[in-house]
Amino acid sequence: MLEAKDVVVVGGGVVGCEVALFLAERGNRVTLVEMLPHLAVDAEVITRIELLKALGASSVRIMTSTRCMDVEGRRVVYLCDADPRTSELHPEYIVFALGTQPNRALFDELSGKVQELFLIGDAREPRKIFHAVYEGALAATQV
Ligand SMILES: Cc1cc2nc3c(=O)[nH]c(=O)nc-3n(C[C@H](O)[C@H](O)[C@H](O)COP(=O)(O)OP(=O)(O)OC[C@H]3O[C@@H](n4cnc5c(N)ncnc54)[C@H](O)[C@@H]3O)c2cc1C
Structure with missing residues (x-):
């Protein structure tokens, strides 16, 4: 097995959730940052139930109501709704899952x-x- 890595996934829509789960299932230490209070709000209901169940049973550290404010190198600056001060994470890898655009x-x-x-x-x-x-x-x- 490959060495476990510290990964921050920014964006907790269905894509970010699936990526976080995939990485955690392979032994990585994953933090999932989502600005909304709930995860995978864009998923269909059955998919969402199963995804949230799998995430809850996984090692993924979930940070909802948390907005990514800045990224510089490996430094992720974030702001929780409940705390007016910014805080930081220092992962080895950062994955952005912040939405999709058509490629025409x-x-x-x-x-x-x-x-x-x-x-x-x-x-x-x-x-x-x-x-x-x-x-x-x-x-x-x-x-
Ligand atoms: C992580 C993730 C999870 C999702 N979960 C769900 C879900 O649970 N339920 C749901 O309904 N939808 C889900 N979706 C959305 C769904 O996958 C897409 O809406 C759907 O696959 C779109 O189909 P498509 O054929 O338009 O594009 P795609 O499925 O992306 O297929 C396009 C294909 O074209 C190929 N291609 C690209 N360029 C070229 C080229 N120049 N020449 C030849 N081939 C090319 C690509 O390799 C790809 O195989 C999810 C999407 C993602 C990313």
Whole structure:
């Protein structure tokens, strides 16, 4: 097994939670920092229940209502809602899981060069599997 590392995951949406769990299950010391009072608020209800259960049973140190204010090298400055003073963490690794953006570079490059082009799924707008499958099926009916 690889040597355990100190990791701070910034962002406790579904992606940050899954990353934190993944790293903790492999023996790393993980702290999860989320500015909202609750984790994985963007997850579907069943996924969320299972994810929170797994996180609760894991070694992940959870810091909700905690805002990451600054990162400089390996220094993470944070502010808890309950404390007006900033504090710091000094992990070996920092993972940012602060949201998603569509990547439509290939679509833009091919626009006007091919006869029919569809922009679907997360490339159109990052959402859920349902939307990608639905838009894929819809595109297929138009081919
Ligand atoms: C950690 C995480 C957890 C998630 N959990 C859930 C969940 O529980 N429920 C839910 O509904 N949704 C969930 N989602 C969202 C869901 O995964 C996406 O909405 C869905 O996968 C989007 O499908 P897609 O086909 O548009 O994109 P993707 O599934 O990302 O597929 C795009 C594919 O295109 C490939 N690709 C990219 N560029 C090129 C290229 N130039 N040439 C060839 N191939 C290329 C990529 O390698 C990838 O395989 C989660 C997302 C993440 C990141």
